[in-house]
Amino acid sequence: MASSSDPDKLMSKADKLTKLSFTRWNADWKSATSLYEQAAIAYRFRKDNEKAKDAFEKASKGQEMISSPWDAAKHMESAAALAKELGRWNEVSDFYHRASELYRECGRPQPASDALAKGASALEEKSPDEAIKMYDEACSVLEEDGKEQMAFDLYRAAAALYIKMEKYSDAASFFLRLGSAADKCNAINSQCKAYLSAIIIYLYAHDFQQAQKCYNDCSEVQAFLNSDQNRCATKLLSAYEESDAEEIKRIAQSSAFNHLDHVVIRLARKLPTGDLQAIKKADDGEESLDEDDLT
Amino acid sequence: MTVIDILTRVDAICQKYDKYDVDKLNGANVAGDDPFARLYASVDADINQCVEKAETAKQEKNRAAVVALNAEIRRTKAKLLEEDLPKLQRLAVKKVKGLTREEIATRSDLVAALPDRIQSIPDGSSTATKKNGIWGASGSRTGGAIKFDSTADGNFDDEYFKGTEESNQFRGEYEMRRMKQDEGLDVIGEGLETLKNMASDMNEELDRQVPLMDEMDDKVDRANADLKNTNVRLKETILQLRSSRNFCIDIILLCVILGIAAYLYNVLKK
Numbered sequence: 172m173a174s175s176s177d178p179d180k181l182m183s184k185a186d187k188l189t190k191l192s193f194t195r196w197n198a199d200w201k202s203a204t205s206l207y208e209q210a211a212i213a214y215r216f217r218k219d220n221e222k223a224k225d226a227f228e229k230a231s232k233g234q235e236m237i238s239s240p241w242d243a244a245k246h247m248e249s250a251a252a253l254a255k256e257l258g259r260w261n262e263v264s265d266f267y268h269r270a271s272e273l274y275r276e277c278g279r280p281q282p283a284s285d286a287l288a289k290g291a292s293a294l295e296e297k298s299p300d301e302a303i304k305m306y307d308e309a310c311s312v313l314e315e316d317g318k319e320q321m322a323f324d325l326y327r328a329a330a331a332l333y334i335k336m337e338k339y340s341d342a343a344s345f346f347l348r349l350g351s352a353a354d355k356c357n358a359i360n361s362q363c364k365a366y367l368s369a370i371i372i373y374l375y376a377h378d379f380q381q382a383q384k385c386y387n388d389c390s391e392v393q394a395f396l397n398s399d400q401n402r403c404a405t406k407l408l409s410a411y412e413e414s415d416a417e418e419i420k421r422i423a424q425s426s427a428f429n430h431l432d433h434v435v436i437r438l439a440r441k442l443p444t445g446d447l448q449a450i451k452k453a454d455d456g457e458e459s460l461d462e463d464d465l466t
Numbered sequence: 467m468t469v470i471d472i473l474t475r476v477d478a479i480c481q482k483y484d485k486y487d488v489d490k491l492n493g494a495n496v497a498g499d500d501p502f503a504r505l506y507a508s509v510d511a512d513i514n515q516c517v518e519k520a521e522t523a524k525q526e527k528n529r530a531a532v533v534a535l536n537a538e539i540r541r542t543k544a545k546l547l548e549e550d551l552p553k554l555q556r557l558a559v560k561k562v563k564g565l566t567r568e569e570i571a572t573r574s575d576l577v578a579a580l581p582d583r584i585q586s587i588p589d590g591s592s593t594a595t596k597k598n599g600i601w602g603a604s605g606s607r608t609g610g611a612i613k614f615d616s617t618a619d620g621n622f623d624d625e626y627f628k629g630t631e632e633s634n635q636f637r638g639e640y641e642m643r644r645m646k647q648d649e650g651l652d653v654i655g656e657g658l659e660t661l662k663n664m665a666s667d668m669n670e671e672l673d674r675q676v677p678l679m680d681e682m683d684d685k686v687d688r689a690n691a692d693l694k695n696t697n698v699r700l701k702e703t704i705l706q707l708r709s710s711r712n713f714c715i716d717i718i719l720l721c722v723i724l725g726i727a728a729y730l731y732n733v734l735k736k
Binding site: 320356358360361426427430 | 656659660663667674
């Protein structure tokens, strides 16, 4: 192992082992893989990110060839982390996807979703759409496996990202997904908080009808009906109906809101937004129609 | 030296020198043998005390203290009137040796004067009687003889229900205290809500970790069983290796090698 200190030599040796040529009919993946691994570690130690990333890729390929997907996935993840440092965002996404697939091959959905979540958080700044897709995939992987409890954080992160992108209805839908996942795991507190957050998001987006509908849907859930959050929601909606801005502000300062996600708290503090009168007019219009219908 | 020490020392010294205290001796002598004189002296002292208390009561601002003092004065007055006065009267008439007839007469006069003195001590109820007197003088046609209940007379004029300055102040204080209590309770309430939130989050986290622990338990059990198997097999292998024939062969070969080494050593040393 005298040449182990020089990663370039190791790399070339390993390449020679794997390249099929006249003299070599079968590639010797086993030794090549171990050489690739050593080289990759040496590169990382020297902070040579580019070469380390390549070495990890090749090591991962080698592990695949000798059919150990777990190690392959691990190497892919390291390669992805290095790609993140280098700033190659599409590579990051590809690597993490590949790693997650390999984990799923091993039959381990949790590391798969972890890999996707890591990828998503790495991509949050640069390409939020891609990140959202990855979060979505990660959540579905866990849902399929029936392990929604681990998914709570992912839902919250995805919803926060949507809020940042100002896609409020999507964010609210994520919160509702969180609510249903919490329902399955009997996590009442998280469920009620999720529903309250969804209602707040709808109100923030000036969508009073949606908020009402959402509230009605949630009220059918017994657990929500008996909770503090339900009372807050009722107060908030009634304050909205009366177009009482002061009241809304007061309710938003109340303590039930302080335990929600901080992005949602920020939205709540900014309530009421938009024209309360417009909301009221819409309501009144509906009522007059009803009266006409009755007579 | 503590205060207690000083007090005990002073007491001891006073006791020692009491016999030189002329005033005390005189005082003791005066009332020494004569029960009448003693009782009279104590009644006198009580009356003086009551008068002093009445003076303090007049100057006291705190209503509660005034009421307490007045109650004490009334109690002492009642005691004096009911118990001590009859005793004094009896003792006054008794003939004591060494007293002239005139002195006995003076004593009776003194005793007669006592009730008035006692009654005249102000104890808070006298103001009511005075008021009644004024009322009686000004308005009543029945003369001042009929005494009405001093507390609930018909003086329910406007002044009675209007808040005095003191009662307004009191009410204001009460409101302030209630507001402060409300604030305190709000703070406690918020703290409790935070605690509740944290507790339910912890609850959910633990629920999340239970299946993970179960999985881990299974895996560790499996690994344990595997290890046990491996150990047993290893033991068998080693036992096979260490059968006696192989052992002897090992020893013989070792000796041979040592012999060769010694021979080479000798050769090289030369």
